[in-house]
Amino acid sequence: MHRLWSNTRPRLVRFWEGLREWCGDAAYENYRKCAERKGQQSVLSPAEFYVEQLNKKYSRPNRCC
Amino acid sequence: MKRVLQILVWLGLASIAAAALAMIALHRGEPISATWFVLAAVCSYLVAYRLYSAFIAAKLLALDNTRATPSERREDGRDFVPTNKWVLFGHHFAAIAGPGPLVGPTLAAQFGYLPGTLWLIVGAAFAGCVQDFVILFCSIRRDGKTLGEMAREEVSKRGGIIAQLAVLAIMIILLGVVALVIVNALKSSPWATFTLACTIPIALLLGVYLRYVRPGRVLEASLMGVALVLFAVVAGQWVADSAGWSRTFTLSGLTLTFAIIVYGFAASALPVWLLLAPRDYLSAFIKAGAIFTLAAGILLVRPHVLMPPLTRFVDGNGPVFAGKIFPFCFITIACGAISGFHSLISSGTTPKMIQREAHARFIGYGAMLLESFVGVMAMVAACAMTPGVYFAINSPAQIVGAAPEAAAQTISNWGYPLSAATMAGLAHSVGEQTLWNRAGGAPSLAVGMAQIFSTTIGGDRLLSIWYHFAIMFEALFILTVLDAGTRVGRFMIQELGGRVWKPFGRLNWYPAILLSSALIVAAWGYFLYQGVVDPLGGINSLWPLFGISNQLLAAVALVVATTILLKMGRLKWIWVTLFPMVWLVIITMTASYQKIFSHNPRIGFLTFANGLAAQLAAGQIPAAKIVETQRVIFNQRLDAVVTAVLAIMILVLLAEAAVQWHAILSRGQQPVLHETPYVATEWAEGD
Numbered sequence: 001m002h003r004l005w006s007n008t009r010p011r012l013v014r015f016w017e018g019l020r021e022w023c024g025d026a027a028y029e030n031y032r033k034c035a036e037r038k039g040q041q042s043v044l045s046p047a048e049f050y051v052e053q054l055n056k057k058y059s060r061p062n063r064c065c
Numbered sequence: 066m067k068r069v070l071q072i073l074v075w076l077g078l079a080s081i082a083a084a085a086l087a088m089i090a091l092h093r094g095e096p097i098s099a100t101w102f103v104l105a106a107v108c109s110y111l112v113a114y115r116l117y118s119a120f121i122a123a124k125l126l127a128l129d130n131t132r133a134t135p136s137e138r139r140e141d142g143r144d145f146v147p148t149n150k151w152v153l154f155g156h157h158f159a160a161i162a163g164p165g166p167l168v169g170p171t172l173a174a175q176f177g178y179l180p181g182t183l184w185l186i187v188g189a190a191f192a193g194c195v196q197d198f199v200i201l202f203c204s205i206r207r208d209g210k211t212l213g214e215m216a217r218e219e220v221s222k223r224g225g226i227i228a229q230l231a232v233l234a235i236m237i238i239l240l241g242v243v244a245l246v247i248v249n250a251l252k253s254s255p256w257a258t259f260t261l262a263c264t265i266p267i268a269l270l271l272g273v274y275l276r277y278v279r280p281g282r283v284l285e286a287s288l289m290g291v292a293l294v295l296f297a298v299v300a301g302q303w304v305a306d307s308a309g310w311s312r313t314f315t316l317s318g319l320t321l322t323f324a325i326i327v328y329g330f331a332a333s334a335l336p337v338w339l340l341l342a343p344r345d346y347l348s349a350f351i352k353a354g355a356i357f358t359l360a361a362g363i364l365l366v367r368p369h370v371l372m373p374p375l376t377r378f379v380d381g382n383g384p385v386f387a388g389k390i391f392p393f394c395f396i397t398i399a400c401g402a403i404s405g406f407h408s409l410i411s412s413g414t415t416p417k418m419i420q421r422e423a424h425a426r427f428i429g430y431g432a433m434l435l436e437s438f439v440g441v442m443a444m445v446a447a448c449a450m451t452p453g454v455y456f457a458i459n460s461p462a463q464i465v466g467a468a469p470e471a472a473a474q475t476i477s478n479w480g481y482p483l484s485a486a487t488m489a490g491l492a493h494s495v496g497e498q499t500l501w502n503r504a505g506g507a508p509s510l511a512v513g514m515a516q517i518f519s520t521t522i523g524g525d526r527l528l529s530i531w532y533h534f535a536i537m538f539e540a541l542f543i544l545t546v547l548d549a550g551t552r553v554g555r556f557m558i559q560e561l562g563g564r565v566w567k568p569f570g571r572l573n574w575y576p577a578i579l580l581s582s583a584l585i586v587a588a589w590g591y592f593l594y595q596g597v598v599d600p601l602g603g604i605n606s607l608w609p610l611f612g613i614s615n616q617l618l619a620a621v622a623l624v625v626a627t628t629i630l631l632k633m634g635r636l637k638w639i640w641v642t643l644f645p646m647v648w649l650v651i652i653t654m655t656a657s658y659q660k661i662f663s664h665n666p667r668i669g670f671l672t673f674a675n676g677l678a679a680q681l682a683a684g685q686i687p688a689a690k691i692v693e694t695q696r697v698i699f700n701q702r703l704d705a706v707v708t709a710v711l712a713i714m715i716l717v718l719l720a721e722a723a724v725q726w727h728a729i730l731s732r733g734q735q736p737v738l739h740e741t742p743y744v745a746t747e748w749a750e751g752d
Contacts, residue, residue, distance in 0.1 A: 021152040022159075023346070024283045034142030047280040054337045056144065059556050059572075060211070061232070061409040063345070063549040065165040065239050065400055065615065 027053060075115060082108035086186075089374070090179060096369035099445045102178075103364065106186055106441045110434040113190035118198065118430040125630065125638040126202050128422040133746040135208045135417050145209075148418040150427055156418070158432040159349050160410045161197070162356070164243055164543045165400025165615075166440035168506035171447040171513075172608060173397045174455065175385040178448040179374035180394045182441060188395070188402025189437030192645035196619055197407045198429035199626040199642055204412035205419055206740045212412045216625045218739040219632065221721045227714050228621050229557070232409065234711060235614040236554045237585070239406070240329070241592025242611040243543045245603050248321045248593070249505035250536055255314035256301035256496050256529075257536045258321075262314070263297035264344065264541055265328070271343035287346045291354075294347060294541075298534050305496055315498075318597045325547070326590040332548030333555045333582040341548045348545040355514075355538040359442050362517040372448035372455065377479060384460035385504065386605045387667035388659065392652040396612035401440020403645065405618025407433065420748075446513030447506075453483030454491060454500075458509040461602030462502045469501060496529035504602040507543075511535035554585035595700040598693070605667065606704055613656050613708060617715045620649040624722045631729050632736035650715065657712040661705045670708070674701035 020026040028046050035043045044052065085105035089097065122128045136147040148156070173181040204210055210218075213232065217225025251258045271290045275281065304310040316324070332341050381389040386397065400406070411429060419425060447455060456476050457465070465472040469485035476483045492500045495515060500508060515531035523531070556572070558581040563570015569577045596603025623646035630639055663669030666676050677698050680686055686694050729736050 018149065018152050018155075020284060021149065022155045023287065023349070024281065027146075028281050030146060031142035034140060034146075038141075045280075047276065050275065050281040051336075051338055053143070054342045057414070058337045058341055058549060058552050060413050061236075061406070061550075061553050062160055062414060063163060063546050064161045064404065064406045064410055065163045065243065065546060065611075 024053075075112065078108045079112045082112055086183075089182060092374065096371050098367055098369055099363055099449065100367045102182060102370070102441055102445050105182075106438055109186050109190065110438065113194070114430060114434060117190060118194065118426050121195065121198060121430070121641060122423070122426045125635055125641050126199065126425075128202070128425060130421050130423050131745055132422055133744045133748075134205055134419050134422060135741075136419060137746060137748060138741075138744055139208065139417075145417050147420045150420065150424040153415065153418050153420075153424070154428050154432055157410065157415045157428050158435055159352065160414070161400075161404070161407045161432060162352065162436050162439060163400060163406075163546050164246065164507075164539060165404060165406075166436050167443045167510055167539065167542075168246055169398040169612075170401055170440045170444040171506040171510045172385055172459070172604070173394050174372055174444060174447040175376060175378050175383040175459070176390055176394055177375040177379070178370055178372050178444060180379075180390050181398055181444050184395060184398055185401045185437050185440045185444065188398070189433055189440075192619075192648065193401075193403035193407070193437065194430040194433040195641060195645060196403055196405075196622050196626070197411050197433045198425060199630070200408045200622050201411040201416055201419075201425045201429035202422070203626060203629050204416040205422060205425060208741050209414075209417040210412065212408050212622055212625065215412065215629070215739075216621065216718075219629050220625060220718070220725060224625070224718050224721050227718045227721075228625070231405075231614070231618050231621055231711070231714055233554065233557050233561075234707070234714075235405065235611075235618050236550050236557070237588045238592060238607070238611050238614050238707070240547055240550045240554070240589035241596065242604075242607045243546055244322075244325050244329075244589065244593040245596040245607060246505040246507050247325060247540050247543050247547075248318050248597055249503055249602075249604075250507035250511070250540055251316065251321055252318050252503070253315055253498050254536070255311045256305040256533050257540070258314045258316055259304040259310075260294075260297045260301040260533060260537045261540045261544070263300070264294055264347065264537075264544070265340070267293045267297070268340055268344040268347060271346065272339040275343060276338045283346055286343070287350045290343065290347045291350050294351065294537065295534075298530065298537055301533055302496060302529065322590075322593055322597050325593065326586055328544070329547055329551045329590070330582050330586045333551040333586065334578055337552065341552060344541070345545050345549065348541045351538055352542055355535070356439055356442075358518065359446065359514055360438075362514075362521045363442055363445055366517050366520045368445070368449040368517055368520070370445060370448045371450065372452050376452070381665070381668070384456060384464040386608060387665060388609065388656075392656040392659070393609060395652045396609050396616060396656045398440065399612045399615040401437050401443070403616070403619050403649070405615050405620070405622055408618065408622035421746075443510060446510055446517060448513075450509070450513050450516060451481075451483070451487075453477065453481040454487065454512070455509055456481055457483055457488050458500050458503050458512065459506070460502065461504050461605070463600055463602070465502070467502075472501060494525060494528050495532035497532075502602070504604045506604075507536065507539045511539065551582070551585055551589070554589075555581045558584050595696075595703075598696065599700070600697060601667065606670070606701070609656060609660055610704060610708060613653050613660070614711055616649050616653045617711050620646055620653060620715050621718055623649065624718055628722050628725055629738070631726055632738050634736075636730070650719065653715065654712060657708050660708050670701045670705035674698045674705070677701075 028049050085101050088101045089105055136145045139145040170181050213225050213228040216228040267290055271286045275286050379390050453476050465475045473483045473485045511532050514535040515528055518531040519528045559570050596607045623642050627642045659668055664672055666673040677694055
């Protein structure tokens with residue numbers, strides 16, 4: 001049982017991470033990491049980042065027929 | 066040994082695909098199991114992916130994993146974000162999968178299951194997937210430039226303008242047509258109308274939650290939203306059962322038309338976080354769930370396909386829409402086989418997020434194969450119902466007759482037995498007042514899906530819930546396209562207007578926002594209105610117009626791709642994009658010609674308009690109908706002009722490209738490629 005769990009757990013974690021990335025939950029964390037790596041001084045707040053992303057996303061065709 | 070085994074496995078898969086396709090094509094008489102459709106599609110896709118896409122990746126495109134992609138070179142955590150290929154596949158698929166692959170095959174089922182199924186599988190493997198893959202590759206090599214920008218740089222300035230105009234035109238026609246599908250699905254259906262109306266306050270609630278309470282927590286908000294929407298589906302039954310509420314939510318086609326126009330305007334003009342984005346999240350989750358459930362349902366139930374392989378309507382006199390298999394089957398099934406709109410997605414967000422060039426094959430080619438599979442499932446769902454029921458739902462009253470008994474007699478005389486009692490019983494069991502004359506594809510697909518779902522879970526008791534779940538799923542899907550498309554159309558109009566008068570182009574100036582929103586809504590709203598008042602039901606005129614514009618955009622994308630590949634010196638393999646391009650030009654030109662000039666009034670816009678004009682001149686139209694008839698004449702002539710303009714646009718682009726190709730091939734001109742220079746990747750293999 002323990003072995004089954006230790007085999008399954010990493011897969012579940014990967015799936016969960018993938019799901020968070022797919023739906024956009026992880027976008028702000030990724031942005032923060034990127035900003036830290038690049039040593040950016042000013043970083044957007046979660047709400048500012050969220051609105052900025054939406055404004056960009058919905059200004060070009062992003063949903064097909 | 067391993068190699069031999071691999072070859073044997075792929076030979077086995079190819080044999081299964083061939084056998085299943087032969088079974089589908091040659092089977093006559095008894096109903097055929099849907100298992101054959103699944104086998105034919107899945108095995109064909111696997112073989113096409115393994116062999117054809119690998120060939121394109123290696124020989125035609127020469128994908129280079131040592132080359133840094135835009136997401137590596139320009140990583141900023143905002144636009145350029147390196148993304149896991151499975152996650153990006155999910156993003157890309159969610160973006161390309163719209164109502165088209167569901168509605169198109171459902172409408173094309175009037176020819177029988179065979180032509181549509183073959184085109185879905187073959188068209189996707191050799192045309193649709195190729196377009197998506199090659200355009201994605203071209204855009205990756207140009208830092209994620211759009212189709213219009215690539216057309217301007219690689220073909221000509223005029224080519225770029227044509228591509229932009231084609232995008233705007235297809236957007237307007239598309240929005241009008243998909244809105245018509247919703248109107249026909251909600252007309253006289255209080256349950257469905259209530260459920261869909263509930264999604265607006267639910268989306269607003271989610272919007273406020275995501276903006277102010279827990280910014281960006283999409284997953285938890287969407288799950289709450291999905292639960293509320295599912296509750297709304299169940300609550301719709303209480304509304305339908307209550308005499309007073311039922312009256313309130315029983316709306317006519319025209320009322321729904323104006324409601325949708327007002328909604329489109331609001332979604333375009335309001336802040337994007339308030340209504341549009343949360344609805345999109347809801348739609349994405351329900352879309353993924355419904356498609357997965359449909360696939361699982363078909364695999365579990367393995368329904369029998371009752372529609373014959375070919376119906377009598379291959380002669381061009383179909384009640385759903387008029388026209389022969391060639392070219393109208395290929396125009397009607399656009400998105401499940403090839404869709405020009407996909408080239409806008411492939412040259413938008415996806416290329417900025419891809420980690421490796423090699424992932425373009427999996428994402429570009431693979432996601433389109435999955436979309437084609439959705440189309441095959443829609444075909445199975447539509448063809449699994451009794452043919453008589455299918456034609457009763459999808460035929461306009463003007464063709465079959467308004468009275469149920471007369472309509473049932475007409476359909477039975479076509480060779481598809483049906484009684485008025487059967488339709489009344491079916492409408493009752495799905496919780497609708499009537500299912501007659503519900504053209505547009507959505508209600509018949511919902512009946513097909515509900516029958517498959519209820520066989521898996523709940524039986525007849527849950528048929529009405531499943532039907533309204535399917536209607537809600539389709540309508541939610543379509544409204545998302547509608548509001549996102551209206552907003553993009555608004556930006557395009559502001560960009561064009563900004564060239565004439567600068568303040569109009571300012572995206573945060575409210576008068577410009579309101580005016581441009583009104584313009585784009587008026588444009589697609591007009592097509593919607595003309596569809597609703599059309600005596601032949603609207604779908605007959607508008608769906609082919611949408612198909613033509615979508616396939617023309619695909620032709621534009623393939624012209625751009627072919628030009629770029631010629632410049633890259635890939636003459637030997639140029640047929641990979643050239644053949645589908647030529648095929649698309651042939652079908653769209655033939656369809657355009659027939660839609661404008663055909664002598665059959667149900668096909669030719671001008672013949673229909675001239676016939677009505679002659680009746681009007683001869684005084685054969687009753688006084689009460691004169692204004693309505695004049696409006697129909699104007700609409701038919703307008704549709705003819707729009708079709709002609711679209712056809713001329715592609716001819717001009719082809720001429721521009723032909724000049725380029727001649728110059729390249731005759732070596733009179735050194736080809737100039739506008740690729741970003743090569744930069745070696747710093748990521749280790751396997752990152």
